[in-house]
Amino acid sequence: MFNSFGEIFRFTTFGESHGKAIGVIVDGVPAGMDFDEEFLIRELDRRRPGKNRFSTQRKESDTPEILSGVFEGKTTGTPIAIVIFNKDQKSKDYSNIKDIFRPGHADFTYFHKYGIRDYRGGGRSSARETAARVAAGAIAKMILKEVGIKIEAGVIEIGGIRAKTIDFEYAKKSEIFAVDKEKEKEWMDLIDKARNEHNSLGGVVRLRIKNMPIGLGEPIYYKLDNILASAMVSINAVKGVYIGNPNAHKLTGLENNDEISKSGFLSNNSGGVLGGISNGEDIELEVFFKPTPSIFKPQKSIDINGNEVEVNLKGRHDPIVAIRGSVVVEAMAACVVTDMLLLNTTRKIENIKKVYLNN
16 A cells, blocks of 8 residues: 555565564665665664654664575665564553544544554554665665765754754764754754643754766656655655755746856756756755644544544654654655666666676
């Protein structure tokens, strides 16, 4: 039921938040590539819950177990299966809402679509599933490293307060992946305040993809920008994506057009994509996350029988999704670009001849 993503580089995730395990099967990985298991572990650790007060206190090691597709440190060209066992579920925290729809969650829609739902932490609709995406993204990044493409992301806005500078290197060291050192403390204070008030915050993640080749993207219905947007909106709590200059809608055509000289583009308002195809500039986009819907304040709702009730949630939840979400944004971007890279290798007869005729 649409649990897979991608065309050539394709992954399928499985598992639920409070099930025995979650995992991913990644297909389309070229054979003979060095598989960096330590890098995979580090990527999962970046998204791992329970690391600090700015995320859920659920304690999961998120240690991956590789079941197939890797032999003696190299990829075999067959599907790579990875499983991550859940260790710290507290399903009893959700027993009081098993027949109640939580505001802002997928409970209502899942129940009406399927006639049944896993109420334990949201089941399949939980952001716990994104650990599997990060595993797939780590493999994609291994492929992209071979051709020098680099993906970086960080938080650029929290609670309506926006960064004034963008430093992706600083974001790597920041507890909240902040791209602006000067705003970090203010953002942390906002998160602490929301958490102490049993509330939550929204935020914006900035993504940059460097060293992009010209020509990635498939017109008209598999454009690079439309698949990137689709990938981002598939992430839990994402409500919007802006590709290129986030103020483009306020500009005139003359202001927004990226003029060209013999040395290249003079600006990058397009965000590195023209007509759905990469133009060689950096891909720039912003991803907008809504506030975490799990808050510890009484809220009005209904139960599965249509009775009006008051919801009082328990459990452990992120006070803001955008922080750990920034790691997922990177992962999904890596998967998209890797898929587009593999799709593009057969677009010219010269490429086919190089492979099959050694020309």
